[in-house]
Amino acid sequence: MIRRLTALAAVCAAASVAAGAGSASSRPPVINLLEIGDTEVALDGGTEFDTPKAGDRFYFASALYTWAGTKKGKRIGRDEGLCTYTLVRFPKVLAYCTAEFHLPAGDILIASFIRFSEGPLDITVPITGGTKAYANARGWARVRDIGPEESSNSAIAIHISS
Numbered sequence: 001m002i003r004r005l006t007a008l009a010a011v012c013a014a015a016s017v018a019a020g021a022g023s024a025s026s027r028p029p030v031i032n033l034l035e036i037g038d039t040e041v042a043l044d045g046g047t048e049f050d051t052p053k054a055g056d057r058f059y060f061a062s063a064l065y066t067w068a069g070t071k072k073g074k075r076i077g078r079d080e081g082l083c084t085y086t087l088v089r090f091p092k093v094l095a096y097c098t099a100e101f102h103l104p105a106g107d108i109l110i111a112s113f114i115r116f117s118e119g120p121l122d123i124t125v126p127i128t129g130g131t132k133a134y135a136n137a138r139g140w141a142r143v144r145d146i147g148p149e150e151s152s153n154s155a156i157a158i159h160i161s162s
Contacts, residue, residue, distance in 0.1 A: 030159055034067035035079065035143075037152030052085045052093075064101065067155060077103040083114070091117060106132025108158075110141065120145035121154070 039061040042050070061080045066073030081099030088094075093116040101108040112125040122144040130137035139161040147153045 030157055032067045032069070033076075033156040033158070034065040034072050035062045035154040035156055036065065037062040040152070052088050054085050054088055057082060057084045060099075062152070064103070069155075077101060086113070093117075103134075106130055106134040108134045108137055120149070127158070 037060060039059070041059045042052075043057040043059055044055070046052075046056070059080070059082055061078060063075055064077040064079055065075050079099055079101045081097055083095045083097040085093065085095045094113055095116065096111075096113050098109065098111040101110075108130040109128050110125050111128045114123060114125070122142070124140055124142050127137050127139045127141065129135075137160075139159050141156055141158045143154050143156050145151070145153070146155050
């Protein structure tokens, strides 16, 4: 469950990056990233296999790469995030997540309530802001799990508002 939530948070962060890119005319309106999770930590005890309770939190950090749909490109940054479970009544699980993408041109922040369900994650999250080239970033990102279920890899498409 933590891996799925971590992937979601990473996607949110990636979405923020895309929105910020819209303010720089040299950036494309959509940024495609591959997120590969490296760190997931349950902050309130337990492990990723324990059933979470409302109020439990987890931290995640991942590497970000350019992504062309099937080919991993060069590493361009990292993300970090924090999620707090707000409702845990299986099969309904809800968490509030914030994530920040650290990219060469600045940082992008995303935040949203995320509903988790069985199967691969496929969500859309809003960009809430950013720094440097991504100051006042707006837009949305689609985050979707890719690879086997035990993988913490996600494809992120960040859409920049016009």
